[in-house]
Amino acid sequence: MITSVKTDSGANPVPGAYGCGGLITSDCVIANLRASNKKQVLQELARKAAKLTGLDEGLIFETLSERERLGTTGIGHGIAIPHGKLAGLDRVYGVFAKLERSVDFDAIDDQPVDLIFLLLAPANCGGDHLKALAKVSRMLRDRILCEKMRGSTSCDAIYALMSETENRSAA
Numbered sequence: 001m002i003t004s005v006k007t008d009s010g011a012n013p014v015p016g017a018y019g020c021g022g023l024i025t026s027d028c029v030i031a032n033l034r035a036s037n038k039k040q041v042l043q044e045l046a047r048k049a050a051k052l053t054g055l056d057e058g059l060i061f062e063t064l065s066e067r068e069r070l071g072t073t074g075i076g077h078g079i080a081i082p083h084g085k086l087a088g089l090d091r092v093y094g095v096f097a098k099l100e101r102s103v104d105f106d107a108i109d110d111q112p113v114d115l116i117f118l119l120l121a122p123a124n125c126g127g128d129h130l131k132a133l134a135k136v137s138r139m140l141r142d143r144i145l146c147e148k149m150r151g152s153t154s155c156d157a158i159y160a161l162m163s164e165t166e167n168r169s170a171a
Contacts, residue, residue: 003034018153023094023119023132025157026046026159028052039103041097042068042082045118048095053120055088060120074107078150079140083119083133092132098149099157140163 030048035041045063049122063084067073074080083102097136117136121129122153145165152158 023092023136024096024159024162026156028093028095029155029159029162030095031155031158032100033097034100035103036101038068039065039101041105041113041116042101042104045082045095045097045116045141048092049118049120050095052095053086054091055086058131059086060084063120064118068106071167072106072108074105074109074113075137075140075144076107076109076111078107078111078114078148079146080104080105080107080113080116081119081127081133081140082116083121085121085123085125085129087123089120089122091122091124092125094118094132096137096158096162098152117141163171 018060020041028048030044033041033044035044042064043061046057046064049055049060050057063086065080067084072080073082097116097118099114100115102114104118107112117140119129119132119136121132139162142165145161148161149158152161
């Protein structure tokens with residue numbers, strides 16, 4: 001189940017309603033995503049990202065699949081950060097998913113993955129893509145945060161944990 005997004009009169013998130021450094025809103029969090037393998041996870045993330053960005057779901061999925069062919073984005077400890085660059089984006093977008101059950105993601109530690117943070121960046125964004133990857137990687141290295149997210153069952157709770165961690169880091 002996806003929570004409602006804080007939006008203006010259109011489909012645009014309200015400025016200041018973003019967590020994790022402006023990458024996501026609460027509507028970009030999926031709690032208990034059902035998928036049985038890596039391909040299904042990427043398809044579901046592409047579907048959600050297509051709704052958020054207005055880009056074609058197939059194009060997003062193919063971009064993510066191409067990146068995975070270069071090398072896994074499973075960084076270990078049950079975490080993956082699939083990412084890619086796409087023409088037509090105006091900013092970096094993020095989608096976070098907690099899987100209902102861990103799946104094999106060919107992670108570097110050979111452990112199954114259950115926490116996934118998708119990042120999509122404009123094709124010409126340069127360093128912003130790398131800054132976003134670094135920010136997400138730092139956040140997900142927090143083992144206590146990850147355990148709390150694994151124990152959460154709602155999108156709002158997961159989003160609140162991310163925002164709380166971000167606020168602590170900024171202080």
